[in-house]
Amino acid sequence: MNSKKRMTSRQLQAIERRQQLLGSAKKLFAKNGYYNTSVRSITQSIGMADGLIYHYFPNGKLEILHTIIREGCEVLSEHVNKILAGIDDKMTLDEVIVYFCKEARNTFQLDNELIIIMFREKDLLGRETSELLLKTFVKIWNAVNAFLKKRAQFGEIRQLDFGMATHQLMCTVASTVIMKYLGDNKLQQHNDNTYIERLIQFTTNSWKRLD
CATH class of the missing domain: 1.10.10.60 (Homeodomain-like)
Structure with missing residues (x-):
């Protein structure tokens, strides 16, 4: 004993x-x-x-780097699953995208050091880690694409090139994250919730029916 x-x-x-x-x-x-x-x-x-x-x-320092990124990506992947699970069909299109933008920002805050390392040391990522990152990105892409198609079925937006619309939405979300972390005072006017809501409305208006 x-x-x-x-x-x-x-x-x-x-x-x-x-x-x-x-x-x-x-x-x-x-x-x-x-x-x-x-x-x-x-x-x-x-x-x-x-x-x-x-x-x-x-295997020393490189194994440590791969472990940090792999384990960190697993946590981020779980966080992404929670974000996607939080999307409700009762939410409007704009509400969903505002929610998505805010949660994307929170994801970066979840482990800021990990994000810095992943971008800086991208050339040192192992195959397993790269595949995990790709799998997470594809999961988000497919979820957004399916979401837009469903909204078209509901009549909230018109039929369009959903692949391009998904890319456009992902870029919109990414830009709000970048604006938050640049730390430039000149960009503070583009860093509040009101501006994000205006940006999203501008994006989604191009997807809505003209009639």
Whole structure:
């Protein structure tokens, strides 16, 4: 029994140390970049001996990067599922897109360091991670495309090129995220909810019936 308790304690400690390593590496990768972050700087920030990092991540720093992105993408994917589940047929087209824009912004806030790392180190993404990102993007694309087709069936918008409309909507959502994180005071007037609602209305008006 005591041996089992000690083993459980070691396992818990190993999980904690692993998470400490990932947390330290994430902060440093986001701040300094992957290539400017040494293994020593990762271990020193949590008071760990350099060699122990290879006990948890045998392939070293690159394995840590892939783990951070893979595990982070899994969390983001779950968040995307919750966003899509929150779309109700009773909501108007504009209400859905406003909701989608706001939730997209919240998604970036969910793990800002992860987003920075993914964009900066995109050339170092492993195949598994790239496929996960693509799968998440395709899931969003298909959901938006299906949503627009359903709204056309309801008569809320006219029949149109739904692939192009999906692209247009995704770009609109992305632009609201970019405006929020540029941090330029000149763009603050384009950064509030009123402006976002006007932007969305301008976009959706081109999809609605002319009669």
